[in-house]
Amino acid sequence: MPLSIIILAAGQGKRMQSNRAKVIHQLAGMPMLQHVVDTSKALDPDQIIVVVGYGSDQVREVMEDQELCFVEQSEQKGTGHAVQQCLAELHEGNDVLVLYGDVPLISIATIRNLLEEAKGSALNILSFLPENAQGYGRILRQDDGSVCAIVEEKDATSAEKKIRESNSGILFIEGSELTRLIGGIENNNAQTEYYLTDVVKLAVQEGLKVSATLCADAAELSGVNNQQQLADVESRYRQIQASRLMMQGVKLYDPMRIDIRGELQTGSDVEIDVNCVFEGTVTLGDRVHIGANCVIRDTAIDSDSLVLPMTSIDQAIIGRQVSIGPFARIRPGTECADGVKIGNFVETKKASIGAGSKVSHLSYIGDTQMGSEVNIGAGTIICNYDGVNKHQTIIENGVFIGSGTQLVAPVTIAEGSTIGAGSTITRDTPEHKLSLSRSKQVTINDWKRPVRKSRD
Ligand code: UD1
Ligand code: MG
Numbered sequence: 001m002p003l004s005i006i007i008l009a010a011g012q013g014k015r016m017q018s019n020r021a022k023v024i025h026q027l028a029g030m031p032m033l034q035h036v037v038d039t040s041k042a043l044d045p046d047q048i049i050v051v052v053g054y055g056s057d058q059v060r061e062v063m064e065d066q067e068l069c070f071v072e073q074s075e076q077k078g079t080g081h082a083v084q085q086c087l088a089e090l091h092e093g094n095d096v097l098v099l100y101g102d103v104p105l106i107s108i109a110t111i112r113n114l115l116e117e118a119k120g121s122a123l124n125i126l127s128f129l130p131e132n133a134q135g136y137g138r139i140l141r142q143d144d145g146s147v148c149a150i151v152e153e154k155d156a157t158s159a160e161k162k163i164r165e166s167n168s169g170i171l172f173i174e175g176s177e178l179t180r181l182i183g184g185i186e187n188n189n190a191q192t193e194y195y196l197t198d199v200v201k202l203a204v205q206e207g208l209k210v211s212a213t214l215c216a217d218a219a220e221l222s223g224v225n226n227q228q229q230l231a232d233v234e235s236r237y238r239q240i241q242a243s244r245l246m247m248q249g250v251k252l253y254d255p256m257r258i259d260i261r262g263e264l265q266t267g268s269d270v271e272i273d274v275n276c277v278f279e280g281t282v283t284l285g286d287r288v289h290i291g292a293n294c295v296i297r298d299t300a301i302d303s304d305s306l307v308l309p310m311t312s313i314d315q316a317i318i319g320r321q322v323s324i325g326p327f328a329r330i331r332p333g334t335e336c337a338d339g340v341k342i343g344n345f346v347e348t349k350k351a352s353i354g355a356g357s358k359v360s361h362l363s364y365i366g367d368t369q370m371g372s373e374v375n376i377g378a379g380t381i382i383c384n385y386d387g388v389n390k391h392q393t394i395i396e397n398g399v400f401i402g403s404g405t406q407l408v409a410p411v412t413i414a415e416g417s418t419i420g421a422g423s424t425i426t427r428d429t430p431e432h433k434l435s436l437s438r439s440k441q442v443t444i445n446d447w448k449r450p451v452r453k454s455r456d
Contacts, residue, residue, distance in 0.1 A: 001093060001094055001095045001174070001175045002045070002046035002091065002094050002095070003043065003045040003046055003094060003095050003096070003097060003115075004045060004046055004047045004048075004049065004090055004091060004094040004095070004096050004097075005040045005043070005045045005047070005048045005049070005096075005097045005098075005099060006049045006050075006051065006082075006083055006086050006096060006097070006098050006099070007033070007036050007037065007040065007048065007049070007050045007051065007098075007099045007100065007101050008051050008079060008082050008083075008098065008099070008100050008101060008169075009021075009023040009033055009050055009051060009052055009053075009059060009100075009101030009102070010051045010052055010053030010054060010056075010073040010076050010082055011053070011054060011076055011102070012053075012054035012055070012076075013025075013054075013102065013224075013225065015225045015226040016225070016226060016227065016230075017226075017227075019055075020055065020058060021052075021054050021055030021056075021058050021059050022054075022101075022102055022224065022225075023059060023101035023102055024055075024058060024059055024062045024063075025224070025230060027104055027224075027230065027233060027234055027237065028234060028237050028238075028241075028259070028260065028261045028262075029261025029262055029279055029280075030261070030262075031062050031063070032101060032102060032104045032224060032230075033050070033059065033062075033063060033101040033104075034063070035104040035105070036099050036100070036101055036103070036104055036106070037050075037063065037066065037068065039099075039106060039107070039108055039111070040099065042108050043097075043108065043111060043112070043115075045097075046091055046094055047069055047089075047090075047091055047094070048067070048068050048069065049068075049069045049070075049071055049086045049089055049090070050063070050068050050069070050070050050071070050101070051070075051071050051072075051073050051082045051083075051085060051086065052070050052071070052072060052073070053072065053073040053074060053075070053076050053082075054076070056070070056072055069089050071085050071086050071089055072085070073085045077187070077193060077194055078187065078191070078193030078194035078195055078196070079098075079169070079193075079194070079195060079196035079197070080182070080185035080193075080194035080195050080196040080197075080198060080199070081185075081187075081193070081194035082196070083096075083098060083182050083196055084182055084183070084185065084194065087179060087182060087183070090178070092175075093175045093176065094175050094178075095118075095172065095173065095174055095175045095178075096172070096173045096175065096178055097111065097114075097115070097170075097171075097172050098169070098170060098171050098172075098173070098196065099111075099170055100169055100170065100223065102223050102224045102225070103168070103169065103170070103221060103222070103223050103224075104224070104233060104237075105219065105220045105221075105222060105233060105236060105237060105240075106170065106220050106221065107217075107220055110126070110215055110217070110220055111170075113213060114126050114170070114172055114213050115172060117211060117213045118172040118174070118211065118213075120209060121172075121174070121208075121209045121210060121211040122173070122174045122177045122181075122203050122208035122209055122210065123147075123171060123172065123173055123174070123177075123181075123199060123200060123203050123208070123209075123210045123211070124171065124172040124210075124211045124212065124213055125139065125147060125150065125167060125168075125170075125171045125172075125200065125210070125211070125212040125213070126168040126169075126170040126171060126212070126213055126215050126221070127139050127165050127166060127167060127168060127212040127213065127214050127215065128165075128166055128168050128214065128215045128218045128221050129164050129165060129166070129214070129218060130164070130166050130218055131218075133161075133163070133164050133165075133166045134153065135153050136153065136166035136167060137150040137151060137152045137153065137166065137167035137169075137195075137197050138150065138151050138153070138156060138160050138161070138163040138165065138166055138167070139163065139165040139166065139167060139212050140160065140163070141165075141212075146209070146210065146211070147200060147204075147210040147211060147212045148200070148201075148204050148210070149200050149201045149204065150167045150195075150197035150200050150201075152189065152190070152191070152195060152197065154189075154190040154191060155189050155190045165212070165214070167197060168215060168221040169196075169223075170221070171196070171199075173199065177203065177208060181199045181202050181203055182199065184198075184199075184202045185198045185199065185202070186198070219236050222236065238256070238258065238259060238260070239255070239256075241258070241260040241264075242255035242256070242258055243255070245258075245260075245264070245266065245272075248266060249266075249268055249269070249270075250266050250270045250271070250272060251269075251270070251271040251272070252272050253271070253272065253273045253274050253292075254274045257274040257275050258272060258274075258275075258276055258277075258278075259276070259277040259278065260278045261277065261278065261279045261280075262278065262279050262280040262281055262282065262297075263280075263281050263282070264278045264282050264283075264284070265281075265282070265283045265284070266283075266284045266288075267284060267285045267286035267287070267288065267303060268286045268287070269286060269287045270284050270286070270287070270288050270289075270290075271288075271289045271290070272289075272290045273289075273290060273291050273292040273293075273294075273309070274292050274293070275292055275293045276290050276292070276293065276294045276295070276296070277294075277295045277296070278296050278297070279295070279296070279297035279298070280297045280298035281298055282296050282297070282298065282299050282300075282301075283299075283300040283301065284301050285300075285301060285302040285303035285304070285305070285320070286303040286304070287303055287304050288301050288302075288303065288304070288305050288306075288307075289305075289306050289307070290307045291306075291307055291308045291309035291310075291311070291325065291326065292309045292310075293309050293310045294307050294309065294310070294311045294312070294313070294325070295311075295312045295313070296311075296312075296313045296314075297313070297314045297315065298314065298315045299313050299314070299315060299316045299317070299318065299330075300316075300317050300318065301313075301318040301322070302318060302319050302320040302322075302338075303320050303321075304320050304321045305318055305319070305320060305321060305322040305323070305324070306322070306323045306324070307324050307325055308323070308324065308325030308326040308328075309325060309326045309327075310325065310326050310327045311324055311325035311326060311327065311328045311329075311330070312328070312329050312330065313328075313330040313334075314330065314331055314332050315331075315332035315333065315334075316330045316331075316332070316333075316334040316335065316336070317334075317335045317336070318330075318335075318336045318340075319336055319337045319338040319339070319340065319355070320338045320339070321338055321339050322336045322338070322339065322340045322341070322342075323340075323341045323342070324336070324341075324342045325342070325343075325344065326344050327344045327345050328342050328343070328344065328345070328346050328347075328348075329346070329347045329348075330342065330347075330348050331347065331348060331349035331350075332349065332350070333349060333350035333351070334348045334349065334350070334351050334352075334353070335351075335352040335353065336353045337352075337353065337354050337355040337356075337357075337372065338355050338356075339355050339356040340353050340354075340355070340356065340357055340358070340359075341357075341358040341359070341360060342359050342360075343358075343359065343360035343361050344360075344361060344362070345361065345362045345363075346359050346360075346361070346362065346363045346364075346365070347363070347364045347365070347366075348364075348365045348366070349365075349366040349367070350366060350367050350368075351365045351366060351367070351368040351369075351370065352368070352369050352370065353365070353368075353370045353374075354370050354371040354372035354373070354374065354397065355372040355373070356372050356373045357370055357371070357372060357373060357374040357375070357376070358374070358375050358376065359376040359380075360376070360378065361378035361379070362378050362379045363376055363378070363379065363380045363381065364380075364381045364382055365380075365382050366382050366384040366385075366390075367382070367384040367390050367391065367392050367393060367409060368382050368384070368392070368393045368394075368395060369392065369393070369394050369395070370395040370399075371395060371396045371397035371398070371399070371415070372397050372398075373397060373398050374395055374397070374398065374399045374400075374401075375399075375400045375401065376395075376401045377400075377401050377402045377403035377404070377405065377421060378403040378404070379403050379404045379405075380401050380403070380404070380405045380406075380407070381405075381406045381407075382406075382407050382409060383406050383407065383408045383409060384409045390409075391409035391410040392409055392410050393407050393409045393410065393411055393412075393413075394411075394412040394413070395407075395412075395413045396412070396413060396414050396415040396416075396417070396431075397415050397416070398415055398416045399413050399414075399415070399416065399417050399418075399419075400417075400418045400419070401413070401419045402418070402419050402420050402421030402422065402423065402436075403421045403422070404421055404422045405419050405421065405422065405423045405424070405425065406423075406424045406425065407419075407425050408424065408425065408426045411425060411426065411427065411428055412428045412429075413425070413428075413429050414428065414429055414430055414431040414432075415431045415432070416431050416432035417429040417430070417431065417432065417433060417434075417435060418433070418434045418435070419434075419435055419436060420434060420435070420436025420438060421436075422436075422438050423435070423436045423437045423438055424437050425437060
């Protein structure tokens with residue numbers, strides 16, 4: 001049967017102490033709920049239903065345009081009640097998998113295993129063995145090992161509380177039994193809530209087979225209720241990413257000190273020093289080396305390039321054998337061709353820099369098209385903004401710009417031009433000539449340093 005996935009995300013998450021709905025708090029650069037949605041999509045289900053309640057407008061807004069079906073649960077009367085709200089939207093006969101917006105690390109492999117082991121059962125529960133089972137629903141099994149009920153902590157006897165095998169909350173329900181079982185849930189329990197877990201009891205009463213699949217990695221089932229748990233989950237996420245990279249052959253100087261908030265693709269023999277953050281989609285080619293404390297976002301860096309420490313790169317395309325940093329700021333729209341060198345305290349934006357060109361120190365290069373083999377002297381500023389509009393600067397091949405120069409856009413520095421140090425260039429320059437704009441140096445012979453006036 002086709003699969004419908006229901007993601008429960010209606011709770012407020014009071015312990016987050018926040019006005020934002022819990023499931024849209026960020027985990028590794030995206031809303032917690034997005035992780036669960038992405039995992040769900042990877043299973044290629046027939047439909048994904050998200051149950052929203054507290055802050056539902058915020059959740060819908062953050063998660064829009066993703067072909068999700070939102071169902072409103074205005075009052076949170078329990079997990080069973082939440083699933084009951086979905087019955088009208090559920091495609092009839094579909095099998096159902098219930099996931100949680102605040103259990104974001106559940107893996108595709110674990111879910112596939114749960115679905116596989118569900119075959120032949122009306123229900124399959126994902127169970128686990130927590131270090132401390134307090135607060136969780138416990139799995140009650142018969143002598144033959146089959147599951148007969150889940151009892152919530154608040155309803156459990158002291159003997160039942162001793163059971164360690166706990167309910168993760170995640171479960172599979174076979175389509176043909178679903179409507180009847182879900183419809184039969186009542187709220188006569190300690191919390192007067194509609195417990196989703198009661199489907200187990202109902203199924204057993206009808207003589208249906210109920211199974212539980214034990215999840216080997218309890219960390220995947222960690223729920224987020226407060227900022228501390230969110231940080232723990234983020235730390236776990238970091239470890240998973242780091243292990244994946246190392247298995248692909250990436251050298252991480254310290255796997256505990258890397259953050260991947262998005263997707264990082266790597267070639268062979270890539271090395272990443274400590275405290276680097278990768279956001280969005282980042283691609284690193286073969287033998288790329290990233291120095292310590294770099295933040296790189298939505299960028300492709302081709303092979304044999306070197307990013308030196310404390311560098312920030314955002315939405316850039318970097319060629320081969322490029323060297324950037326330390327302390328460089330590469331802003332959106334920067335394209336560096338092969339062999340480019342960007343040195344310390346250089347800022348670039350909307351700039352294409354041709355092969356072999358060098359901007360080695362203390363410069364601003366914005367709205368610029370630079371040819372190849374150009375040398376930009378220290379402290380060169382492209383004055384691209386007149387206070388209202390931005391203008392283009394063109395620097396052709398083989399240009400040499402002396403230190404401390406301002407190029408006032410729009411301006412073209414023609415091929416092979418040399419600009420004398422300390423110039424303010426406002427007009428286009430001719431090819432292969434020296435241009436400079438500098439007042440003559442004078443010496444005032446009788447000038448004296450001012451002296452401090454005495455107060456009295
Ligand atoms: C639930 C399970 C328990 C399990 C535990 C695992 C039930 C009755 N109990 O308990 O067996 O061990 O999870 O963490 O299911 N939610 C809604 N609408 C509601 C109520 C809850 O969307 O009306 C969502 C919450 O936002 C949360 C999730 O469902 O994401 C679980 O709800 P919660 O109240 O935390 O259930 P527990 O009491 O922890
Ligand atoms: Mg809970």
